[in-house]
Amino acid sequence: MAGPHTLAETERTVARRLAGLPIDHQSMAVTSNLFRAANAVRNYMEREVLTPSDLTWTAFVVLWVTWIWGPAETRMIASEAGISKATLSGVLNTLQARGLVTRRKDEQDGRLVVVALTPAGLRLIKRLFPKINAAEQEACRTLSAADQERTADCLRRMVEVTGKEPAEP
Amino acid sequence: MAGPHTLAETERTVARRLAGLPIDHQSMAVTSNLFRAANAVRNYMEREVLTPSDLTWTAFVVLWVTWIWGPAETRMIASEAGISKATLSGVLNTLQARGLVTRRKDEQDGRLVVVALTPAGLRLIKRLFPKINAAEQEACRTLSAADQERTADCLRRMVEVTGKEPAEP
DNA sequence: CGAAACTCGTTCGGCCCCGCATGATTTTCC
């Protein structure tokens, strides 16, 4: 990520290259570091925790959501995991083939499919989640408690603002 | 993203479900909102700015990096864009087919490939970037200047901590 | 009751994404 340039160097060069244009540099700094950080943390967790268990980040998230939200319909899992239903279908095929989740038709409503963890899936997520949380702690190591609280809050507000709104009849 | 639950509701449920486990909730709140926010902002920009021009987020980033860092080698563009060289190869194929970038062998070093914007590519990025910056401003709308500064700084620190380090012989 | 409208999950086509292997090129170091 850092590549041949440091973060500070990169940001300086961009600012110089954009001199003269009427650009809001502050919000640009927030969003570009948002993407950088999300990528860096995600890669860090895959590298340190997930790859040894042959899991992708998305597969882990789906496993986690299924654990937290109990047996649940696919539409709900997709929403909580932040992926589309189409993507979830593929991920579930993979997880099901590895014997980590099961699919079952709902008896009341035949359109619904209920996803649940298998015992093996439950064992895996219980073993992996503490390691992921340790990695989260590591990623936030240099942030004070106040920093963490404020950062989480600011990120929440950004989600609220950009969350889907394309609906104005 | 928000799906059937609000952000606050989701976080409360997770906390209740994880009660008893020795989990650091604060860093979990930071990272989970980090991924949520990155997804939400990215989708927002694709929806509002990029899709009308038939560009993906990654293709836009590659175009932007090529603009900022002038004609440059692929390895450098990949690093700045936060993607692998392999991914960049594919993206460049797409952009080249649409006549937005050119590839040219370096004359000094035959291994290198220099990527440059075509006039059409330059026109496109110049037209799109102000709209992206407006979207960035919108995403940060509810954050004070101090919030923005502090958030950007915290995100930078998270990048530093998790940035690739797998080198200890 | 029964047709129309709606909801749900899956498939499909196209792109992004990566690690790895490969071939081309340059540099290092006898």
Place this chain on the structure above:
DNA sequence: GGAAAATCATGCGGGGCCGAACGAGTTTCG
């Protein structure tokens, strides 16, 4: 000068990712 090591971009295979189209199932309402 020439073999070995290093560097670079690309192709490939497997998977994630989405919108759109589809078929099966359910609800609405005349």
